[in-house]
Every structure is written in structure tokens, then in C-alpha cells.
Amino acid sequence: MIKSNSCDEIALAARNVRKSFGSTEIIRGVNIDIRQGERHALIGPNGAGKSTMFNLLSAAFAPTSGEILLNGTVINGLEPAEVNRRGLARSFQITSIFPRLTTFENLRIGAFARYGVRFNILSTANRLRKANEEADRLLRLVRLERVASELAGNLAYSDQRALELGLTLATDPRVILLDEPTAGMSREEAEYATSLIRTVTEGRTLLIVEHDLDVVFSLADRMSVLVHGQIIASDTPAEVKRNAEVQEAYLGQEAAAC
């Protein structure tokens, strides 16, 4: 496990985090450092606690003990809205968009938050130039111009996933957490999504939870392996591949299945 010397290089960190549901301890003392500007993947076999860890890092769950630090400040226990305002945004594994709004309007909702026009009832949404321009930019970024005025609920699945990504980016977060962004996609769709994620997270910090190891190895600068609620390795993909413990616990299992 790589220790960092100064705190300000670390964008997001977990310190001795534990989480129990009832009498079952799912996360058993996790330490993770996600460095400023890196693409970090969290992998692990089914039931290892990846989703729980993801929810802890995005402050959706409060840890039973331990701390989650965003740029050096504790964020556990804060409201999701507050965490977002501090520069952390997350996506959802189950597509979580606004089906009665158009693609464009979905992205504009994010832009409203960014430009602080939440309670504006004095001008129509179409007149707010900055928010509309920002929504247009996001639309191009996630390559959804062709379905801009379709209701989001009617979009194809892969377009909805792209919109999910766009929404996550809409508040201009510095730290982005993506929960299985390619789940349920075909091979081509997953490759497309991976390239999209690479482009849009340029210059930002990314934590990605992913099942698809092809996606992980092509995207991540570093990765952490979670097994039975504990991190057993946290290193570059090449090093992690060589790690015997990891091979036994996770990769070997996958290889045997293949």
C-alpha cells in the first residue's frame, strides 16, 4: 500500500473505514488513497463490498467507524448536496436520470446547480444563457447531440448511460466516482463508453468501480483490490496483475471461469 507524504496530493481517502449492517461487518478497516488527477479503479469479486465502499466514499452511507476525507476534510455524515458542492460527484449503477425531461434539459438541471439558479422563477429556463451554453457543451462532450430533444426516458440504454455520465459531470466536479458505468453493455458499447470516460475525465480525479477487467486495465492508472471487506493490494495495474495474493483471490478465479 502506497503511503503519501503530504495530504494535499490526495484527492479522496478512506481512513480505517468500517461499515456494518446489523451484525454483519461488510467493510473491515479499509484505507485507500486516491491521488489528485489519477484514474483509480476499485475491483474485487462479487460480495467483496465494492458497492458499499463506493457508497461510503461518495458519502451516501456513513461509516460505522473511520473517516472519509475529500481534499483533507472529513465528509462522512454530510448531506449528499453538500458533498456535491465540495466537488465530488457520483454516478449510479442503476441508471438514474430524469425520464420526463429531455436529454438537454437533464444536463441543464446540473448546470442550474452549478450557476446557482435553483430558485429562479423570474426568468424562463430558456433565457438563462450560461446554463444553456453549459448544457450544450455537456451534450457535445457525451456525444448526445442527436437525441438532445428526446425525452430521456425514451433513450436507448447506452445513451442513457452516457447521459448518466453527463449528469455526473454537470456540476463540474474535481472528483468523479463512477459505479459500474459499462454494466449491461455489449462489447462495442463498453469500448465506446470507456473511450468516452477517458476523454471526459481528463484533468480530473476518477474512482471507478468496475466488473469488466478489460475496461479497468485500459483505463486505470492505479487500482485497489477489495476482498472480504479489506484492501489486499493497491498499486499500478501491472503490479497488481503480478501480485500472487490477488491472483489467488480474484484474477485466478476469473481465469478459471474463462
Add this chain to the structure above:
Amino acid sequence: MTATDLNIEDSNRTSARKAPGLGLLLITGVTVLLFTLPLLIPPVFLNYAIKMMVAGLFALAFNLLWSHARLLSFGHAAYYAIGAFAVIHALSLSERGVLSIPTPLIPMMGLIAGALIGLVVGYLATVRGGTYFAMITLAVGELLLSIAPKWEAVFGGESGLSSMRMPWAGLTFGMVGEVYIVVLIWCLFGLVLLRWFSATPLGQIALAIGDNEKRLRFLGYRTHAVKTVIFSLSAAVSGLAGGLIAFAMESASFELFAGANSAMPVMHTFLGGADVFLGPIAGGMGLTLFSELASNASRLWLLYMGVIFVIVMMFAPEGLAGFISRHVKLSLTCWRLLIADYAVFLSGCAGLVLSGVWMAEVSYRLMGTSPIVGLTPDGTITLFEWTFSATSKPLWFAAVAVFVLSLFGVLAAAKRARTTWLTIGQKKDGLR
């Protein structure tokens, strides 16, 4: 950029894009008609018109919460009644010369009172969503209903309060025509206000709350605050509606708080169509007119209203406006194929209504529950100036036959029309 004006009903959007002139013409025409109505119809119908417009506005205010944020309130009578009492108090203050606001502006007191109480109740109720929200609004409504008759200074006890509209700028407000115009202007104001709201950022955010509140929180929104503001706006316009009724009647009593007044906007909205902007207005105006006319014509009018509501909810859950607009949209391209089915369907409906009403009315008289409407000693009854024997076998046979035949006609026509649409839909898909 193609995403334009937010519109819940997307058919409105396409039609507006196709012919903006037509829509404008229609709006102007209806507005002119509404303003000239006092010259066209007798005063008693103007009273109906006032009640209809207020019911429409009230339903629209209620539906702001449902159509956007998917919050279902069962206690909107509270804000309606508080608006009414605010206006009565303002009227009597102005009558005593304490307060000097122009009489036509007094309904605004209902708006303000509704907004304030809405802010308080909204803050409490919107902590929860779904069923819990509905239960909290219901409980607050019942609470106010139980307090109102006991608090005489504010709500006038069992007998309620009354006041007078003071003359202003040469207008006496003694004629129903003048009152009608004031009510009309305020209703249009409320309508424009709610329509405008839908197009603002907050209106869009309200829709997003109804879709996915959790996601909104993770985008940095404090959704409780947003819901409180929307609730307050809905209560404000409900207060305006109540205020307008008080303004027109020059009185208000605690009965305005009754649960029936909370049920009213819910029924109006769902019957008219919750997801079409004008649906609640159509439902409110239609049902109010129906209840005014039917309650004069028959003692069974509540039964008929209930049956209509059940049938609409079972077969057209999108409401009448939604049902009609969907049918018009579907049929515009292929009306020649469908016109026969529509004719059968509509005449079947007429047959069902005629035979059903006949059987209900005659059975009601045969039950003999009320001496006024019971049978004459010789077993004949008079319905709509037609005297016949209530137990006549041929008449009953005919009624049952018409009912059954109409039912079959309606079902068969609906089935055929559905098949036609499916075929056309498949052809279109094939072309694509």
C-alpha cells in the same frame, strides 16, 4: 439547440411548433369570449361560470404539486379555506375603513395567506414523500377542520363570517357581471403564473424531483427546500381560489375546511387529466358544471359522478383530456379508417348512458325510499315529462337490451380501433 419550452404534454409542443399562429388565435378567441360572457348569458349562469373557473384554478394549483413533484396532497381544502377567510377579513376591514385597498385587489389576500401557511405546512409535510406526505397533508387538513368551528374570532364559529364588497372607482360590485370579471382576471393571472412557473428553472427542477429526487440531491440540490417552495406556491394559488369564492359569495364558514373540498381538486385533476396542463381546468370546470346541472335534475347525481370517475380511472387513467388528446393525435392521420368505429363507440356510449340512467332512476323510485320521488298509487312515474308504468315488462326489457347491445358495441368498436392502430403502427415501423 432544439430543446424548447418545457411542456408536460409533448403533443402540445409539436402542435405549437407546427402552427404557433393557430394556438395564439385560439387563446385570444377564448379570452375575448370569456370577457364578453356577461353580455351573452343570464346572471344565474355567470354564477355557475364563477364556480367553474375557481374549481379549475383550484385543481390546477393542486396539480402543480402532483404533475411536477409527484406529491399527492389530500389536504388542500386547508389552503383554500384560509385564503377564503383572509379575503373575508380583508373585506370587513375595508368595510370598516381600517384597510384601504382597492376592492378588486382584495383576492390577493387569499394568495398571500395561502403562501404563508403553505410555507409552514410545506416545510413540515415535504420532509417525507409518497404516502407519508399524503398522510401529513390529510392530518393537517383534519386538524384545521377541528379547530376552525371553535375559534370564533377568526373563523366565525358554526355560522361563519360574512362581509360586503365596497364600491371602488365608480364600480359597486353589486352586479354579478362585475364580480365575474374580477374573478376572471384573477383566474387568468393564476393560470399564467402556474404556466410561467413550469418554464422556469425551478419548474424544471420540480419535474426532476418527481422523476428522481435522490439523483437531484447528488447534483447538489437541497430538495427539501425546493419542495417547500413548490408547496407554498401551490397553497398560494389554492388560497387565491378560495379567496375568489369568498369574494364572490361575501361569506366563508368553517365548512370550507371539510374533507370534501380536499377531495374536489383530486377528483377534478384525475378526471380531467393530470399530465396535460389544461386537464385539471377541464376536469374542474366540467365536473362543477355537471354537479350544478345534475343536482337540479336528479337526486342520484352523486352516484353518476362516482360512476363516471370509476370508469375514467379504469379505462382512461390518463384522464379525459389525456384520453382525448391521445385519440386525436392517433387518429389525425387515419381518421377515415376509424370513423365508423368512433361512430359506433359514441352511439354505444349514448345508449349506455340513456339505458343506465333510466334503470337507475326507475329503480330508485321503485325502492320508494323517499315519499317525494316515490311511485304514484297507480304505479306510474314521470321522468322528464314522460309518464309510464315503473314495472312495465316491455320497457325494462328494452332498457336491458339497449344496455347490453350498447356495451357490446362499445367493446367491439374499441377492440377494432385498437387493432387498426396496431396495424398502422407496424406499417410505420416497417417504413422506418
